[in-house]
Amino acid sequence: MDEVLLRSLMPSVLTVLVRRGADFAAAEDAVQDALVEALRAWAAGPSPSPSGGGGPMRDPKGWLITVAWRKFLDAARSDAARRRREDRVQDEPAPGQAPAVDDTLQLYFLCAHPSLTPASAVALTLRAVGGLTTRQIAQAYVVPEATMAQRISRAKRTVSGHGVSPARRARGSLDRPGDVATVLRVLYLVFNEGYSGDVDLAAEAIRLTRQLAARIDHPEVAGLLALMLLHHARRAARTASDGSLVPLAEQDRGRWDTASIAEGVGILQAALARDRLGEFQAQAAIAALHADAPTTEETDWVQIVEWYDELVRLTDSPVVRLNRAVAVGEADGPRAGLAALAALDASSPSSSSKGRSLPRHSAVAAYLHERDGDLETAARLYAEAAHNAPNLAERDHLTRQAARLNARRSR
Template sequence: MDPLAEAGMRDLVPAVIGILVSRGADFAAAEDAVQDALVEALQTWPADPPRDRRGWLVTVAWRKFLDSVRAEDSRSRREERVAAYETAEDDAAGHVATADDTLELYFLCAHPDLSPSSAVALTLRAVGGLTTKQIAEAYMVPEATMGQRISRAKRTLAGRRLNRPGDLRSVLATLYLVFNEGHSGDIDLVAEAIRLTRRLRTMTADAEVSGLLALMLLHHARRASRFDEDDRLIALADQDRTRWDTSLIAEGVGILQAALARDELGEYQAQAAIAALHADARGVEDTDWVQIVEWYDELLGLKDTAVIRLNRAVAVGEADGAAAGLAELRSLDDSLPRYFAVEAHLRERAGETERAAALYARAAERAGSLAERDHLNRQAARVRAARRRPGERG
């Protein structure tokens, strides 16, 4: 099936789940039935596409749901339950899923009782319309492992109806987790996160939804420049900015400006503002670090975390000099991820090359990925090589 057609089919999933739930199915059973219907659609639609795709999915998913009810009950109870569901179907025959139905699915999948990994997996299944196999491949884990994760999540939500307000902040955090996975392949989680956030933005006027979408677009615009032809990580300062996607940057900035104009500042808008300042600079030397520090101050007022303070120390070091950045760094715990990488950068800027090289190597030992480890080891080697050159500080 054409990728665009398949993506369009996945867009129908939340509405179809919402219709089944409105007829009396619980979330877990409805989601299972819709997934089974999707598998059948993938097999039959390329040769015989229906005129009403959503109607087809509703009909087939409801039939599969009723089949599961018949299979799991004893005959004495089966007829009563099936009759009740068929009555519900008659009562809901005219139901058309609304944006609110889909929004409630976002809320349910980001339920506080779920672990972040389970919330992400369930969101990709129920809201994104992906199969367990597709999600497993995107996360590079066995299909059985992902299936167990999704099953546990659905058991946690067993019996819960879509009848209580959800936490939009949890939904946004879940979507940001999907985005930050960043894997590419048949299912690109970055693109999927952007797609789902775009859809969410059509359902709610919350400024932070726009802020998150702007943040995603601005980061995604730099994607082509983050790795070289040998798949080696390239730091922001060394990226070829001519490879940045200017159309995504323009869209992200436009969305951000509209959100900021509403004067409802949130953490995603502040992060997007920092990303926009990086995107606006033609070269690293043109970056407005003073304004970036100001935005980090705004961000700390909204969400004071050690990671944000670590990133702010980098900005302070660029705006006010390495000594000022190191002074900010001293207030933080060196067990923080990237602490030694940040200290190495600031020590190098201060001219302490020998110490910087040792810190880059130490940071590499704690790197969270092979690409990051390779990058930090290359930084250590670069600084050591520079120290050995005639005329360089030794």
């Protein structure tokens, strides 16, 4: 049995338990235990189901619900406080076909609870919606498993009591502590973690966003999915065989995934046609223009600047303004790009806050100064950017850029 298929069933299984009256934290533990048992059962081959009927392969979702519910009740009976809760829930329903109701959408919003930190929201989403184990999540984020377990445990305690109960549904509540924008930011954080350990978080984020898009008709959900597909399409060309970074201008575009690009562009066009522009659609439009260009020289930088202007209007983000300065430098020349960068610096209360302290600020300034012919300043700024780089691959790349310019100057 495919583990990915099993994990795709976890959100709906979890919401069934919560809807029956189980506390979110206890229900999530029971579902994870059921997943482990399911993997063991499938590895061992066909065997009787907990209900005495067919094996788990016959109805995976129903089997998981039955096992998870029994595990929840077992845990409830072992504790006096949970025994009182057990008295308030219904008796175990008769085994049968899994219910058609799917509250997975509510689960996305629950995991984006505004009381959670971004890191906790990401971890809880990967655990409750993605079905990943604590070990897998810890390995992906390169933290001790105990640390991740504590983070997830705190997050579950925070959202407990905000579930998808029948009473809330009867009152008309959508049970959405977070909003769409928060859910999308959490998914984008997952995507940007990329790959570490045995879990490909970029692929996992795409899977979860596809799942969300199938449950909610929202142009920004489609915009995020398109953005992820367009970025992911360039993944194979982003690093050389030795692991070093390959800038966009130097990437072998023949290695880009044309099927993912075509899918992303199609999803984006449908979203833009609805005339409800959001920041993820605008970012996807920029990515689509890069993907559409056969070469760097043929990139439509003028249109990219226009899309960055839309992004500035939507977000007024200093990071967006920084990226816009690069695009302006390509469209109108390096001095125009440096002027845009200076405007960003001037917009901050001090030169060390909003502008020059931005990640990549020194790298962007170095690139524009190099294009303008000021190799000495560019080399110094590349070295400064390398010192502040967030990871080893980027640090090595920027260090090589500084060394390259210093070598040119010494000739």
